[in-house]
Amino acid sequence: MSFGTGIWSNFSKRSTSLTVSSNKIKQGLLNAGLPFGPATLRKRSSRIKYSPPIGLSTVYPLAYEILELESTQIYKILSRQANELSMEQKEELLVRAEYHNPEVVFKSHFQTNSLDRTQPVYRRYLREKWENHDKMLLMQRLESLHAIPDTLSTLDPRCDVVLRFPHNNVHTTVEPGQLLSSNVTKKPPSLEVVEFDPIPDDLYTVLIVNPDTPDLENDTFSTTLHWALRNVPLSSSDISIDALKLQECPERELVSYLPPVPDKNAPVNRLVVWVFRQNQKELTDSEVAREFFDIRGFVAQHSLTAVGAHIWRSGWDRNVPNVRDMYGLPKGRVFHRVRR
Missing domain, CATH: 3.90.280.10 (PEBP-like)
Known part of the structure; x- marks a missing residue:
């Protein structure tokens, strides 16, 4: 699988903060094969030794396609019913639309200091992390x-x-x-x-x-x-x-x-x-x-x-x-x- 062509790759109405800026990391997130190993592994020897789990290169593109299709449907609902939804309902739909986006998930776990807090999905991930440790x-x-x-x-x-x-x-x-x-x-x-x-x-x-x-x-x-x-x-x-x-x-x-x-x-x-x-x-x-x-x-x-x-x-x-x-x-x- 290569770079997608669906909603998660379209930034005409979505913020660019929902994507990873590094092309190498993005390629790793959108390509389960990883012939050159994950870019997040710093040592070249570690990248060479890396081998993806059996069957991942087949399952991952299908899972990505299904989740991206669900996100597309949610954005259509947001577009059609924009005037009928409350702020809380819009917030929840925006979170659902991006919650399983691999790029969003990666940034929420590994680039927390640079997250765009105006995006509801990032606030949701920050809340979950805070409630699981810092709040307690x-x-x-x-x-x-x-x-x-x-x-x-x-x-x-x-x-x-x-x-x-x-x-x-x-x-x-x-x-x-x-x-x-x-x-x-x-x-x-x-x-x-x-x-x-x-x-x-x-x-x-x-x-x-x-x-x-x-x-x-x-x-x-x-x-x-x-x-x-x-x-x-x-x-x-x-x-x-x-x-x-x-x-x-x-x-x-x-x-x-x-x-x-x-x-x-x-x-x-x-x-x-x-x-x-x-x-x-x-x-x-x-x-x-x-x-x-x-x-x-x-x-x-x-x-x-x-x-x-x-x-x-x-x-x-x-x-x-x-x-x-x-x-x-x-x-x-x-x-x-x-x-x-």
């Missing part, structure tokens, strides 16, 4: 570290929140619950909010809170607001929140970033990132108290809907005094086993 990991960390209910009572995650810190020009993804040094978290993080549902361009609020600030007068802990962003526009094609976007509209930063600088011998601090979808057009608050922050009251006051979260931990280390000096913060406290 996030909820396990939020609950085992008691960020739920210490900050908000619960969460039904609807989007994936990817957290990175620009440390030494290396943007490494932070795993939920990871313990980070003060040298890594001294600058504001960048976020990616990956929505899986077809939504219009919305505005979002982001809060980073620390529920582990010692309150000695009341012999308890209080919540500190470390960062607050408001009215941040996001969409399927624009999912990032970073320093560049905030420089363009500085009024989106309601409370400036304060890096975690835990006191010596104090418990490890939990920094909880909450992402909210705004139900009203814009938040107009001009002042919000950083200390003794009431996150539940803030959420209720502005009718915010929590759609995602993240968490990391921070403890005292030898670099904390340097970070305090960088931000003009007072000298930290030192706690002892016996209160002095």
Whole structure:
């Protein structure tokens, strides 16, 4: 079988992001014989040794033809009933039309960083991957570290929140619950909010809170607001929140970033990132108290809907005094086993 001539090879009405850019990989996906071996095998010796499963060269073209024919029928339905279908029905049909496309399947599994999130089928694959691992990991960390209910009572995650810190020009993804040094978290993080549902361009609020600030007068802990962003526009094609976007509209930063600088011998601090979808057009608050922050009251006051979260931990280390000096913060406290 060679390159197809059906709907999966026609890009007059389909996005070119649904095809693989590499001709060698595409040839391997559309040719079960592979006389020169799969292009995904880097070593030439491995490609030479490769032999396809018995019967694949016969079955694969037939399966491809059947699936492509089903896709053609679905696109015909979309074309005939475009005005009668709801957005959810169109979304589901677009997913069914491309879900078994070999090129789409390959990109969804091996080129996830370059997927076009405006395409429903890619969002479906991203959702399945997220629900099979990252969503469960996030909820396990939020609950085992008691960020739920210490900050908000619960969460039904609807989007994936990817957290990175620009440390030494290396943007490494932070795993939920990871313990980070003060040298890594001294600058504001960048976020990616990956929505899986077809939504219009919305505005979002982001809060980073620390529920582990010692309150000695009341012999308890209080919540500190470390960062607050408001009215941040996001969409399927624009999912990032970073320093560049905030420089363009500085009024989106309601409370400036304060890096975690835990006191010596104090418990490890939990920094909880909450992402909210705004139900009203814009938040107009001009002042919000950083200390003794009431996150539940803030959420209720502005009718915010929590759609995602993240968490990391921070403890005292030898670099904390340097970070305090960088931000003009007072000298930290030192706690002892016996209160002095």
